Amino acid sequence: MNTERIQQLLQFVQDEPHEPFNVYALAMEYLNTNPGQAQHYFEKLLNEHPQYLPTYYHAAQLYADLGDRTKAAMYYDFGLQLARQQGNQKTFDELQRAYRAFQDDDE
DSSP, X not given: OOXXXXXXXXXXXXXXXXXXXXXXXXXXXXXXXXXXXXXXXXXXXXXXXXXXXXXXXXXXXXXXXTTOHHHHHHHHHHHHHHHHHHTOHHHHHHHHHHHHHHHHTTO
16 A cells, blocks of 8 residues: 555545545545445445446455455446446446356355
């Protein structure tokens, strides 16, 4: 984890609270080293910027890794619906592949 980068991203979030990319970048910075903090920022995105499509892939994957399969499935499903609504076929395909792999883990 790059502390200097985290501080810079926190400043960006403070300066531009309505810019979802800054919160997303912060969540991604924490993802591998502090999943709890990443979860906090993904939840912030999901609550405050539900139309920010990149959130769903990583949030769903994080919840799967944390063992919350119900939330993971819900976020994969929401992401698929949003990608379809936004006409974003590439993200829809990526989410669909990830969701299938997630479902295959159940079998």
